[in-house]
Amino acid sequence: MDAVSPKSLSVRIWRGKDDGRFETYEVPARDNQTVLDVVTEVQRRHEPALAYRFACRVGVCGSCAMTVNGVPRWTCRTHVAKVAEAGEITIEPLRNMPRIKDLACDMAGFFDKWQKAGGRFTGTRNRAEPPAAVDPASRKRVAVDAAIECINCAVCYSACDVVSWNEEYLGPAALNRAWTLVNDERHALRRTTLDLAMEQGGCGNCHTQGSCMRHCPVGISPTESIAGLKRMSLLSFLVRDHAAADALAKTEEPA
Amino acid sequence: MSERGLFLAQRLSALLLGPLVLVHLAVILYAVRNGLTAGEILARTHGSAGWGLFYGLFVLAASVHAPIGVRNVLAEWTPLSKGTVDALAALFGAFLLVLGARAVFAVVMA
């Protein structure tokens, strides 16, 4: 059982769509309470119609991100004690995506951009063939050790100022995904992914300012992934028709 | 030109400009240290194919590099349409090229 402390928390939550308003709710302050716990408590006790998203509650699914006191965060892994200011928290939907209702926003555009950045995996083997043996110590695999941990939460996308002023920009998460694919020796279309990530709306727009890296809850640096894509694109041009370009363009032969 | 093409052109011209700018600055410092007048400097550069080539390349690289950056700034900070931004950047590039070519001409030939 949660220990109910005498103190309470004042929670301002965005209600409605773009022309909505903040409503304030009083919720008991509890030990080890997360922001998602607070939202759930408001929905159960005060506002049954409150719309918000979550699934795993343990930082795996990436569905619970919201703006908490002005900062994009995964709410299921954010302790109230860490973010409350004088017993108050303000919770809004993420930035840079159309609002649907209350704390839920429409992520379709965000995921469409993953496709635009060449984020769809295309395999080189069929199911009858043995799976590729990727050496965990290989240079390409090590280069994406962090990047592949992305949980698709859109916190970085919400944190990125370039996304907010250029709606074409594919954003940190989609480009981070592209970076994992251009380094994936099982991916057949590495050259295509690299070119798509460098096209209109792609890597060239990044200001390398690092808001994405600063806010990513799992510690990924999309900034670094984008820099990697730029480097790879430049290199593949300089050593055109040589080994690097070949390695990128060709599909892997089964080992 | 594709975005990727512009990105490559900008990076490669930067790669060229790096050493060119350093040599340019070093030469300025060297020439000024001994109090050479403009006339004396011009007397040395006139007819020099080496300096012509050096500054010709410099001007070319600069007029490729700068407009691409200006294009990005205009696209992000002004409400101008893509076509207008591209045209302005191209104009700016041409302007730099003409100014630069005039200067190179003056230094090595006129």
Ligand code: SF4
């Ligand atoms: S580093 Fe690039 S992707 Fe990340 S927040 Fe800045 S502009 Fe956006």
Ligand code: SF4
């Ligand atoms: S890179 Fe980080 S912040 Fe961005 S979607 Fe992936 S996990 Fe979330």
Ligand code: FES
């Ligand atoms: S609910 Fe799954 S990451 Fe927060």
